[in-house]
Amino acid sequence: MIDHKELYQHYRKLLIEHMERKSEKTLYNGQLFSRQMMENGVSPEDVLSLHIDVIKEFYPHMDEKFQSAFDFLLEAMIGYGLAYREHQNLRYKQRQLESEIDIAADVQQSLLVGEVPHYDFLDIGVISRPAKRMSGDYYHFVKDEQNCLSVAIADVIGKGIPAALCMSMIKYAMDSEPEQRTKPGAVLENLNRVVEQNVDPSMFITMFYGLYNESQHRLYFASAGHEPGFYYSSNKDEFQELIAKGRVLGLDRSTKYREYEKNIDVGDMVILFSDGVTECRTEKGFIERDEIVRLIRQRMHLSSQEIVDGVYKELERLQDFQLRDDFTLIILKREV
Amino acid sequence: MNIAPNRVEIHNEWDIVRARQSGRERAKELGFGHVDQARIATAISELARNIYLYAKHGEIIISVIDGEKRGISIIAEDNGPGIRDLRKAMEDGYTTSGGLGAGLPGVKRLMDDFDIVSEEGQGTKITAKKYLR
């Protein structure tokens, strides 16, 4: 807080300057003064009181009614002063909250960003970006001893902090799955029970779980209501829907998940994503799935990582750099 | 100076004005400046209005603090319904007036010391003090 006397002298000087040589410059000084006051947390009623004191000094025989009018104004300003102080306090609280969220987002990122395993036969690309600070998307790769790859992608319906909290639980549940994951359907059935038991019924989670068997070059997969991905056949040079049916996680604890499979030839691709990819909204409406296929096709000569990065950049630009939903895109391409 | 505490019973809006006036006069006698007088009067107003609105009746006791630090003490006491969640009531933006800075957090800001004791179903006692600088 600055000293009252100092403040008084300063205000007095500026006010006299203005009263004697009224100009835009003296008014500008007044504006600068108000900034300085606010920086020092001086309330409006204090400024008014300075003003009254200076005026009284100049007009010691001020008309009594005139003086009462000032008192009235001062009284009316007290409420504004309170609102001003409350605003300062709320701003401080907001900054605190934001820094808490920043920390939480960092913690979450460290949960989310798992290592992407490396294989000679498979080129993997991943991108995952939250719409806000925290993400409700989750992906996960595990390489087991048999050189099998399990890949999971999950999407908590909803976004922001509640979705992120829920996502952390999925991560934990996935980590407590046994190392040997042979049956995608069984993995989803397990998770479904965990979600049904632990998550608020208003929250839904969709998930795709796949197991890539290296010796067979076959993908076994199951889906819990997850946005269907694509399968690209290099033979036919064509993109197909990677259809798998199943209820979203958490609806009913006895849900069974059917297992599907697909042979993967050299040059084939499996493309998985969260609905933040298909729900990209541009001026012309939602992005069509065909549009995503087109964006991928344009980049097929690139590495999987370059493809997902490129598609993300393009979609980000199409929606004016404002993601409306968490965005996760995964591409697996068989190399040899 | 008369340092006997001044009690104002609160039953209606007119009593709120009397409590304010009593507080302002006492503050003036003590040598509080114009702004502080207005602040003290506003704090009394808020406390008295709460009594009037939520407890129907109670009293405001205004007294002089004549210790090491001189100042004014305001006690607002009632046997009304009490405040269940004090933490909430003291939170900025919680008041029914929609967070214009007034209400109990406002009283706390206007004064130097603020203490509240409240028991559900028994009543509320708020003590607020302001010292001369």
Ligand SMILES: Nc1ncnc2c1ncn2[C@@H]1O[C@H](COP(=O)(O)OP(=O)(O)OP(=O)(O)O)[C@@H](O)[C@H]1O
């Ligand atoms: N003396 C009291 N007895 C019982 N409840 C009270 C009392 N004083 C305050 N409360 C409760 O605490 C709440 C907060 O009080 P506060 O004065 O901060 O805000 P408000 O009265 O709701 O709105 P305003 O900003 O108009 O004062 C009130 O809504 C009321 O429920």
Ligand SMILES: [Mg+2]
């Ligand atoms: Mg109130």
